[in-house]
Amino acid sequence: MRDLEFLEEQKVSPALLREVERFREAYEVPEDVKNRIVKPPIPFYGREILEMAIAALLQGENVLLSGSKATGKNILAENLAFIFRRPSYNISFNVNTDSSSLIGTDTFVENEVRLRKGPVYQCAAKGGFGIFDEINMAKNDAVSVLHATLDYRRIIDVPGYDKIELHPAARFIGTMNYGYAGTKELNEALVSRFLVIDMPPLTEETLMLILKKNFPKAKEEGLRHFAGLFLDLQLKAQNSEISTKPMDLRGMIGALKTIQIGISPRKAVTMGITNKSFDMFEKEIIGDIVMTRIPEEWTGDEVF
Secondary structure (H helix, E strand, O other), X not given: OHHHHHHHHOOOOHHHHHHHHHHHHHOOOOHHHHHHOOOOOOXXXXXXXXXXXXXXXXXXXXXXXXXXXXXXHHHXXXXXXXXXXXXXEEEEOOOOOOHHHHHEEEEEEOOEEEEEEOHHHHHHHHOOEEEEEOHHHOOHHHHHHHHHHXXXXXXXXXXXXXXXXXXXXXXXXXEEOOOOOXXXXXXXXXXXXXXXXXXXXXXXXXXXXXXXXXXXXXXXXXXXXXXXXXXXXXXXXXXXXXXXXXXXXXXXXXXXXXXXXXXXHHHHHHHHOHHHOOOHHHXXXXXXXXXXXXXXOOOHHHOO
């Protein structure tokens, strides 16, 4: 399994990998949804987390990934869909997400009313992996669909719609952040339908693996400064000295990309990290942290 070498490198249990291979062989992917099998931009690093998630999904369970920002929840969810070679369906919850957004809605086609199938319906029918992003923002109407979708009977029976039987390969992965505006506590009935994995904060080792994977030609010492900057911001956010807005791994990777093309490291970090906060007082704190890690006089040669 060449596409799963990153799991072998992390010494993920060979027994689990064999079961994943059996799963892949047992469930063919319909031709019309093969384009939904997407290789994630970066692998997920964390052997224990991977083993827990893979074991749960192999046993037909659904998984809930909880944790603070920048712990890799969405990257893990995307990696899991790729590991099992299943089409993925991303459903991002917000205040406007209701049952029709998930199951589908009636539409008029060729002089007749037809159901335009939503992502949950398609995922259930095609045996996909549904990723419920920010599941703790789901309002009651959407939660009723989730209860049916995640039930052990594997049948979605929503009033007004056809009864939908879940494909045996279909799985659902939820992600949730703590303390975001608009979020709420998940009720016990919904939580009981998941196995829950609490995502740990990123470590220097994991950060270096991610940065090296994205920038193999970068200088290790330069990347260590960026990893250190991220960890400093993470600590400040954990201590409630700053918000989590500047603690943005995507922003850091974006900043490094602009350094590659000629922008100075300090300007790049300003775009990718500092300017993510719109509070002047917080910007000053972030600026002081950046100053200790990324000197003003640095050029791209210090990193690449």
